Amino acid sequence: MRVELLAVGTELLFGDIVNGNAAWLGRRLAEVGADVTTSVVVGDNVDRIASSVTTALSRADAVVITGGIGPTQDDLTREALAAAAGVPLVRDPDLEAGLRTRFAALRRDVPEMNYKQADLPAGARPIANPRGSAPGVRVEIGSGVAYALPGVPHEMERMFTDDVLPDLLRLGGQPAAIVHRVLRTAGMWESAVAAALEPQVARLERDGGVTVAFLASGGQTRVRLTAKAETYDAAVAMIAPEEAAARAALGSAVYGTDDDTLEGVVVALLRDRSATVATAESLTGGLLGAELSRAPGSSDVYLGGVVTYATEVKRDLLGVPEEVIEEYGVISDECAAAMATGVRDRLGATYGVSLTGVAGPTEQEGKPVGTVHIGIAGPAGAFTRALRLPGDRPQVRTYAVVAAENLLRLHLLGE
């Protein structure tokens, strides 16, 4: 099946907005094997939108349009679809009633302008928009189908997933249910994750079924499993054993699924244990604390910490012994252990986590950029982990925070 994308909006041509919708749609369509051959952006102009729709459907089976279906004068996608289909716009009584209901709930009259959102090209059907006010449009033009969706990403994505994609798959004679499962990992680079899953991926490529994609960002790697089947339940049933196999291969590197975050998982593990944590940071300057306090409600778990950017502060505020600094330097396991123990004691936390190292751009104490020591102090004493992280200064700092959060997570899990 060939699909083209058409984004409508002068603001896209001006570069005020990047066309992220096209990238998102491209990924979703590629996952189901649809062939996206062209993606076009046009401004808010009826003739250009209409001729772009006609051109797209001369080459492809379907065109997915984003943008131009709001209530204002420059929302022209409905008019353009009617022109491309050679039919008039007709007011849909159900959509009109829905408008009245929505505005009645706001104790307002429907603004005259908004009634155009109840208009559809004759023969079209609306596409429900559960996250917003503008309904989408599905209209057959010649032997092709055009789908018009809002430009607002979270509205568009929901409508595409719930309605357009199953419809496209039915048209293409394909199974109509798609289920994704994302496994989130920390502590393994993308290449190591891919290597661990290599036999499973090879088997799936040979036998078909679930597809696997790897996505690396911010020092973490996600594994996305995708299943297509006749029904939602069948797709879920296809994914379940593959998720289990991937988890078995990746072990404790998997910290969560789908929308989980590493800091959220760490905060939840601490909360489950009625434990608290305090941080002592050098090279990361406060980033670890900023991550742990990102989530609402983290204050019952994260007590605070100390940023010891200067060496004297490590000594004065954390009680890192002068001998440790003189004998091992501040870029050392010994200093990391003393920092973690110091911050745990001073803040009265269950756990202290420390980070010291070289963020760059130049070496320090003769240690190369990327050298990082993590310390964890808990009821059973302190331990450390030394790492050599790749990348530039911002990357080293980001990866160091992920490594510290992950080490605490594994420790809380008893590993």
Add this chain to the structure above:
Amino acid sequence: MRVELLAVGTELLFGDIVNGNAAWLGRRLAEVGADVTTSVVVGDNVDRIASSVTTALSRADAVVITGGIGPTQDDLTREALAAAAGVPLVRDPDLEAGLRTRFAALRRDVPEMNYKQADLPAGARPIANPRGSAPGVRVEIGSGVAYALPGVPHEMERMFTDDVLPDLLRLGGQPAAIVHRVLRTAGMWESAVAAALEPQVARLERDGGVTVAFLASGGQTRVRLTAKAETYDAAVAMIAPEEAAARAALGSAVYGTDDDTLEGVVVALLRDRSATVATAESLTGGLLGAELSRAPGSSDVYLGGVVTYATEVKRDLLGVPEEVIEEYGVISDECAAAMATGVRDRLGATYGVSLTGVAGPTEQEGKPVGTVHIGIAGPAGAFTRALRLPGDRPQVRTYAVVAAENLLRLHLLGE
């Protein structure tokens, strides 16, 4: 002048990459008044690229192509341009010599595959690529012009600015030099910046000349002045008085220009004064420290700090008096002043900066989300500033950090 954009690359259609080049080019072309009417993405396919070029030039005066000019088998833009122009590819002796020189410097033979980068459609001229190895192509097709540039943004941007844009402006009979000047402000919302510059903008819109754009992000507002003239010097001369007028209207809200950062300016001001700073953070959890330590070399100015997420930590680690907490609460000017003084004393810094407040999602001590108190302690004592910031939890935290950095900056400037 009408210009279309064409991006080449199957990875763009798959959504592995977002087409940021189109947004960047759209902004640059809009600034000079060019009319960008369509932007297209096609995959790595000679016929589709060639027909897209032909279609674009049937509607526009020029097409700017990004991608597909590297040395590999799927780099097909050169072949497509030759097909669209109906001419053969011809090896350019200067480009070939350049290839040999470049690889000789690496003590390697030119890989056979790379010679295709020396091929041009007959009658085309190369576009120099000072930041990479793939030369661009400028070729006239019928009455239009096609420019092919690399997909790598920093190579493409330089080549577009140095070569393509002046060439386009000459073709359009427009002045060929463009100069931008960005003024960076903090402490004023975009609407206030726009209001302060309203008379100047009205005069420029009436009389022509320099154009003004406002760009808000992360709690800061940038003002971009753009001048077009026959020569670079003339454009600079046009901008100078407008920059002076804007600075007069905005006063000390302007913290820097072009690529300056707020944290970089604060660190530089401290360094100039041989002063140091320490931070005491509550609602921001370490973000202020992370910002101040972002730049390489910040360690001679930023000593470190304390994250006092829990109330007891404010008392124990910073010496915030129990009476202050009981009488005023931790969300108060009094607590902010005590935190700033406490962290200044304990770290022996010239200045202490503190942040306490309500990041949300719920109110605290009866104070609404967005309530923020900043404290600054220095050699002359402590002072505070109370703010009510808009937005959700991440926005309140980001804006609070900007406000604290800016308050310290203004204090260092004697305001």
